[in-house]
Amino acid sequence: xxxxxxxxxxxxxxxTPRHTSWPYNPSDFTRQDSSNDTNFYSQPRFVTHIDDAAIxxxxxxxxxxxxxxxxxxxxxxxxxxxxxxxxxxxxxxxxLQVTGMGMNKAELDANKVLNHGRLLVDLNENPDMxxxxxxxxxxxxxxxxxxxxxxxxxxxxxxYLTQPVAVFRSLLTATKPxxxxxxxxxxxxxxxxxxxxxxxxxxxxRLEMIGDYLHFAGWREIEIVTLSDGSVGGGQxxxxxxxxLQSLMGYLGMGRRDPLWVVRGRKEG
Numbered sequence: 724x725x726x727x728x729x730x731x732x733x734x735x736x737x738x739t740p741r742h743t744s745w746p747y748n749p750s751d752f753t754r755q756d757s758s759n760d761t762n763f764y765s766q767p768r769f770v771t772h773i774d775d776a777a778i779x780x781x782x783x784x785x786x787x788x789x790x791x792x793x794x795x796x797x798x799x800x801x802x803x804x805x806x807x808x809x810x811x812x813x814x815x816x817x818x819l820q821v822t823g824m825g826m827n828k829a830e831l832d833a834n835k836v837l838n839h840g841r842l843l844v845d846l847n848e849n850p851d852m853x854x855x856x857x858x859x860x861x862x863x864x865x866x867x868x869x870x871x872x873x874x875x876x877x878x879x880x881x882x883y884l885t886q887p888v889a890v891f892r893s894l895l896t897a898t899k900p901x902x903x904x905x906x907x908x909x910x911x912x913x914x915x916x917x918x919x920x921x922x923x924x925x926x927x928x929r930l931e932m933i934g935d936y937l938h939f940a941g942w943r944e945i946e947i948v949t950l951s952d953g954s955v956g957g958g959q960x961x962x963x964x965x966x967x968l969q970s971l972m973g974y975l976g977m978g979r980r981d982p983l984w985v986v987r988g989r990k991e992g
Contacts, residue, residue: 738934738945751920793873799880802833850889853897871899891940900992942988953982
């Protein structure tokens, strides 16, 4: 993936397709709470869903990979997008157009980096993101236009999508050739709203599943990036007893942080 600044060398693994046909069943995408998501998200939640250390890692990652010009979509967005100061500055100057797509108007209105529109869309009811964006005149109807999305982001919300391939296929339509998608994953969720299979499998399998979603939706160059394995210092600890406070805290089970990964892909062309 091409970065806009010198990127930190996060551990990165190429996704390798594991299946020749769609491997999941409708039951995998059922949820404990199948009620309308609009009701669930009707009250604003002005909180962050990953800890401060994870947010700092995500901002560093975004600083390395997101463009400073063009168009970005933050979908399943909220009152904060965790973008770094350089992205916020580009947005404030109008050099970068940032659109938010989410479920709560108060949260989206509070997100100051969104300078190019805010859309209320329930992707489980309407996974056609491209049509929602074109109807709002936020991207053109011509698929060959250079005014499509350069990049899109999503933070700890992929596990709530009941029609992920439809969502990511539509997002592919809304993205220009060479454009990218960045799906941030942790182990935090509202369990009653997460899809059933997500709650039954390991973290590693969750990442492979998201790779499957992107692959079957038509994305390519899919990679899994580890921003944090959840341990102090990202797992790079010295020996206990060597004067290393981080190591001692880790040994005692202290100083843990939220794990964080990104599954990303690129549109061909």
